[in-house]
Amino acid sequence: MKIKLKVKHLVYFFVGLLIFIPFLVMIVFPQINLYLAEKKLEDGDPAGKHQLLKVLETASFDWQKWNVIEEHMLQGGMANRFDIYVGPSMIQGGQSSESIIGFSWEEKLPFLTDYLESGPTNGYLVTVATDLASHYQQEGKLDKADEALMTAVERFSTTQYSFHQNELLLERIKLAVRHSQFEKAEKYSNELTEKLNADDYYMTAEIAKLRAEMIIKQGNLQEAYAEIKDALTGFETNWKNQRERLAEDGLPIEEMEDIESSVVYNQLQSLERHLTRAMDEQRDAIVTVKGKIVRQDGTPVENAGVFLREEQNVNRSVGDDEAYQVTTDETGAYKIEGVIPGSYQLFAGFLYDQIDGWTWPLDTNEWINIDGSEDVNYDITLHPLIEIESPVNQTVITGDTMHFSWEEVEEAAYYQLNLGLEFESGGTSSTSFQKKIMDTEIDIPVEKLYDRQVGVSFDGEGDVDPYALLAFTNPKNRFSWSVDAYNSNGDLITRSNGYRLGEDTIGNLPFFYLKERELTEADQLLLDHQPKEALEAYQENYEDNPNDIHSLRMISRLIGIKGDGLRETRDELALPYLIELAEKTSTPSYSYSVAIYYYEKREWEAFHKWFDRYVRLNDGEITEYIHGIYANAFMFQGEYEEAKEQLEIAVNRDSTNRFVGNWIAVELYLGESFDQVIQIAQDHPERDYGTEHMDWVDIIQELKEESEQYSAYENELKRTLSMYFEGKEAELKEWKEETNLAGLQRFIKELENVN
Template sequence: MKIRMKVKHLVLTVAAMVVLVFLLSVVVLPQIELYVAEKKLANGEAEGKAQLMEAIDSTILPSQRWEKIQEYMIDGDITNRFDLYVGPSMWHGGTRVEGTRFTWKEKLPYLQDYVENGPINGYLATVAQEIASYYLRENNPEKAEEVLLNTADRFAPSQHLGFWNELMIKRIKLAMSYSDFDKAKEYIEEMNNSTTSDDYYVRAEVTTLKAEIIVREGRLEEGYEELMDAMEEYESHWAQEREEWAEEDIDLPINDKIENTIVYEQMESLKRRLERELSNGSQSIVNVSGQVIREDGRPIENAGVFLREENLVNRSIGDDEPYQVLTDENGMFEIEGVVPGSYQVFIGLMFEDIDGYTWPVDRDDWIVIDGSEDIKYSVTLQPLIEIKRPINNQNITDHDVHFAWEEVEGADYYNLNLGLQYESGGGVSVGFKEYISGNETKVPVEEIYNKRVGILMGDEEDYKYAHSVLGFMNPHNQISWSVEAYTKDGKLITRSNGYRLQEKTIGNLPFFNLKGRELTEADQLLLDGKVEQALEMYIEKYEENPDDIHSLQMIPRLIGIKGDGTFDSRQKLALPYTKELAERTGSPDYIYDVADYYYSRNSWDSYNRWYERYMDSVNRPDLSSYNQGNRASALLKQGKVEDSIPLFKEAMKKDNSHRFVGNWLAAELYIGSSFENVLKIAEEYPDRSYIGYREQRTDWVQIISHMEKERQEVPEYQQQLRKVLEMYFQGVDRDIDEWLSSTEEETMKDFVMALKRVDN
């Protein structure tokens, strides 16, 4: 059989095949390659990165090219300049998979192409600023400025004024970062000449930068005046704008408060710093310098170093940090023009910088700058402790758990921590044993079961967390553990938990499972979310068999659901069961709970008995700073004021948060110490306990200073103060509330109200 085909049909067929091949090679195959690369990146496969760059460089659509640069080299990459931010009071970051993030060497050509030829949008301004920061790190400020100016030229001010202003402000900040204040002032003048009063937000940003420059030049009072003028102008324009909106029936944005704007927050922060120092008569600024290295002396280059004042340390680190620099090739850094105050150092690291290491910094590690001299402060990363047993999800059915780890040179004792990874997701970690003298310890399983990790109150919303209350007694929960090494004076040397990302640093996995018990029927009810039924069954089982320690342990964890939702009612309901647990187990945790119950009710005879039992039960050479401050407060409230003072003094030296300093000040004032001496104590031990515990900072220095002035104007001030302090010591809340509502001594009132927050 012969097939005949006309020439024109043959030509059409060949043409169709050519088109098909073209479509396959130019459209379809690049899309397949792009899909495969993205899939690998999503799975954390490092080779996906190279394949993605090949796909971007291939013949994918131009719009796709910019989209993929945005998605993989800008979003979540530029906006988080470091994988991890580490500081005394907070760690954050740490979500990317090792090997999938683009290095600057890899992405710089794409980002440069983006600023030169990419779409004109917010990404363009962001990329330009980050490239400028990169060139600054490379000691090339001229190139940094060139990128900003060239990108600004792409934005027509009439259409993209916001982005144009953003780039020009970045130019000022760059000049400030390498301390070329003359150039920064020149740029500020240019911006002031190019903006109008309608641009009041931008003008506030620029004037705040000008005030910072003046301060960093050492002229604090002049900088303060510049700042106050800027704040007054900003507040005026803000109010005027809202009046105009009201006349035009324009709805206000949600949470439209002036203090919620970033620039006003920055102005307030600078204002507080300057007022504090000017009130002390200070006109000095200092430099803070140091080095970021590993324990073996290897420097960490291009690490971020952030000097953060007290009111910032609980917030995520942003681009607007007032004091930030990068380390050089030797890990060295210097932050210039720092106003006196209390600061914490945070560092920004890439995963490869901290892989297998940790920064053993105390939560209350502070740099206190008084303006008298420059400060030296260095960061040394220490190798993580290698753990030996139990490891790698070992199932334990014995009556004891044997923990062991490598010995750390210079360690006088170790603390052991436990963690839970819940079957349903999430987890929690708790301190478990302290002052372990060697590098191993054997612990009865029952002691682990005793460790409480949570309780339920009266809020049914909490029932969804009911599974967590079973804690270490749930055989389906995976348990983790870690260890910390300390010197005899309580200085942390290193720890076992940290980032381990490569095969050589991963080592043994710190997980094990307790498989020595089965879930009871009540346990299963609890895990099923039937909390009330579970509690009733635990109570029933315990009443049937008083030796059922498990049911007895679970009752105080759940009994709060029968209360009114307050901790006080939960304590009352739990007390008889907690007492029984304390008697049966001898656990310091249960004994302390009973002592704390009597402390909160000023039942001092009972408190003292249980406190003595607690001291006999703990394995430590001395009191923790918290317990020492708490004990001093107990003596104070029992009327043993002079006995409390030495304990307060010791507690303050141990605890840099100075949580109980307010009670110490009250004790000193009560025994007749001069306001001058009390003020010195407040200055030496500033209250930082609000960080991580309370939202409100108590400025005892300010309160005591104002009380001294108030005292001079009010007859019999000391007698009135002593009387109200007696009410506070005795816990007579009703009398205190009556006094607070009737007194005319406003600063004394502030002092007493602040005292009421000390124990909360």
């Protein structure tokens, strides 16, 4: 069979081929190469990065190149730059995009420079300019940093892009302030202010905040305070005016951001409070905080983030609005200048490859207290993680004793064993299990694990997770463990729990199953989410066999469901079972639970009986928190001299200073001066990670000022404190409703919150 083709068909074919081949070469093949490169990166293949660079170098069209840069090379602010943020009060996962690849600056600098000069004028251009400015700052090339920002400003030439222009001009002011170029900062802030109108009050407030920071760096806190006060007044006025204009135009003002939700407004308020406190305490000298981040072997950690965080901010995630944020240089060094006196915590931001196999050991209540008298040096040393030996890799334990072992840590005086479990509803819980272990191994009877209760978790229906109630008695659950090493001063050296991502750092997995016992029918009812039926079954089991410790402990955990939902009722129902557990086992926690019941009932003879038993079973060891409870008991019994002594010991042991309010109350009751207790409050500031913070210095200062207006104030103070100590709640309530002594009323209210 012959096939005839007309000439025009051949022409069409070849023309189509000529069009299709460039289409393949210029568009399809580059996209395929890009897909393959990204796929390799997802699979952890380092060749993907080099393939991606090849795509950038051979891109046929600019848009292909710009897309790759936008997707994979931009870092943005410090809050998005790191994989993990570590601080005393929390460990936070980073917000960095998984698509961001660890290109070196040598690799990405030419591409970002190309984007800065020729890329599209959009929000990504702002990020490119700020990333380049940050890089040049790190290298000490401040003129290049300023030039990068101004190049982007000039490319946003029309009023259509005024917002982006202003963002970059604000970054320019930040750059000048950060490096103490005060004349430039003043000039730039004036130039930007002249461009703004009344509707730009948010940007105006940002400029005012930077001006205040500049003035603080120059050591004039009074002038900075005046700048902040003016900025707050202006912001509030303009915000109110804008709402009124929206209302007049018939627009929904409820969609307008609430003033308390404004980041810059909160920053101004925070700075105002900080300055007020520093000036009130006559601590008006600024300092520099500096140090290094290095590994134990001396290797510096370059380009790590360092955040000096104010006390009121440590309970929230690290953000781009942090007042003090820098990165480490090639020697691991950092420097933060112009720090106002106050209490701070230092956080560090790391990429995974910086922290892989290492840990920063620090106390959960580690603070940097700055009084303005001298600069502060604060070094961070990363230590290698402890290698664990047994049990590991999901070992199944069937015997009645568990053997834990791990590698020895140089300089370790003792170790602490921690246990963890998984909840049915998702999530995990961990608990400190055994403290002050003097060797690198320990044998623990499984019954001790069975007695340990963990935090409560609730499912989507609001019911208690059965895995939490069964805790370590559940043979179906998987458990984990870790170990911490401490030196002879009680300082944490290192731990086994941390980031292990590479093949050379992954080590043994800390998981095991505990199958020494089998589930009972009552256990299965609980796992089937039938807690009432499970409780009845446990009670029947215990009636049949008074030596059934498992059923007894489960009754104590479940009995509250028979009550009215109140904790007091639950405790009342659980008490007889807790007493039996305390008498039938040597587990200290049961005796402590009974002691706390009598503590809250103010039955002091019974409290001391069970508390003494708890201390004896716990080898004489009590935590700083429990020491505070013990001290409070003397206070509530009217044994004030003993209470004073024990509270002082407890507060000095406890870095949170949670019971300092009670110590102050006892001192005042015994006749100590206001000035002396103010000094106690200054030396032991209460650390509170919640939204409410008890400022005992401010509270006692108010008492002192109020006392100067009333001749019989000391008698009224002692009378009111007596009601508080003796638990006369009805009388105190009546007094609070009738008194006109606002300072004393506030003091009593805050004391009630202590307990």
